[in-house]
Amino acid sequence: MKIIELKESITASNDEDARVLREELKQNHTLLINLMASPGAGKTTFLGKTIKDVGDKIKIGIIEADIDSDVDAKKLAELGVEAVQAHTDGMCHMDAGMTRKALEELNYQNNDLVFLENVGNLICPAEFDTGAGRNVMILSVPEGDDKPLKYPLMFTKSDVLIITKIDTISVFDFDFDKCEQRAKKLNPNIQIFKVSAKTGEGMEEWEKWLSAQVKQWV
Amino acid sequence: MHEMGVVIHLAKTLDKLAEEQHITRIGSVTLSVGEVSGIVNDLFVDAWNYFRKKHPVLNDAELKMETIPAYTHCDGCGSKYETVKHGKICPNCGSKETWLIQGNECIIKEIEAETADEELINQEDKGEENAGDL
Secondary structure, three states: OEEEEEEEEOOHHHHHHHHHHHHHHHHOOOEEEEEEOOOOOOHHHHHHHHHHHHOOOOOEEEEEEEOOOOHHHHHHHOOOOEEEEEEOOOOOOOOHHHHHHHHHHHOHHHOOEEEEEOOOOOOHHHHOOOOOOEEEEEEEHHHOOOHHHHOHHHHHHOOEEEEEOHHHHHHOOOOHHHHHHHHHHHOOOOEEEEOOOOOOOOHHHHHHHHHHHHHHHO | OHHHHHHHHHHHHHHHHHHHOOEEEEEEEEEEEEOOOOOOHHHHHHHHHHHHHHOHHHOOOEEEEEEEOOEEEEOOOOOEEEHHHHOOOOOOOOOOOEEEEEOOOEEEEEEEEEEHHHHHHHHHOOOOHHHHHO
């Protein structure tokens, strides 16, 4: 037996699958956005509002990743977008292989934009590249401004941080400046949007960014 | 749960490597895992022992885990300290302005492998201890 030195990332096979998938998506003019957040941060409500606002201009598809059930996919399908449910079979994250399967089921080529609503969790989804063109994370005001300290990897890997439920600010001790500072320290390039999907406040800016990204990608 | 996902990718990476380099059997896999990588060693080994049986090349591959110690740098006083012991706050000056230098890695360091050519050599040379395995 001989020793072979590798010094390779343990998830190298996923990194490669993700790279290939990202290229394919680019060639097919579909932007995949990996949306990550804790359970209850308001991912589905936020997506619902985004679809209502820009769904007539951008053709959107949805992949709902959950350990089980299809309540979210049903909710979003009611808004007239194509939505598929990807079950992760008990796993806490989506990887590039699972994402590819779900995209194929969705016939993603018909869409300009596909949102992958990842499993609700701020840890594991950050560890696995899904092949998405952009990573977006949601942090809701009730969760607290200290989350960048507790889940640094998620903030490092995200291109965008959406702070949601800003309409509840009067009842929570959430310091926007502190949260921003903490996030920027981990990731100086992170873009931050403050929104309320319920009142619509701040959504316009996010949607402007989103439309620009879709145009840039295709 | 997370460990299982990582093990699946580890097995895939090694399967691919085996194909590329004509490896017939992997005897051991050595991982370098950071103290704060979030990998739970016991769970990881359990998941490995389950998955290796599904990959012929990995059937007898023993998993060896080496730990990379975690160190944090303090911007406040410039010192370096042990992350696991002290966490985010610098024990020397109390500053919260700190960042991890190392310790969140998860790397496949090396493997012990037998290739197809080696098997031939072993078959020719009866004195080799591995010949008995063939």
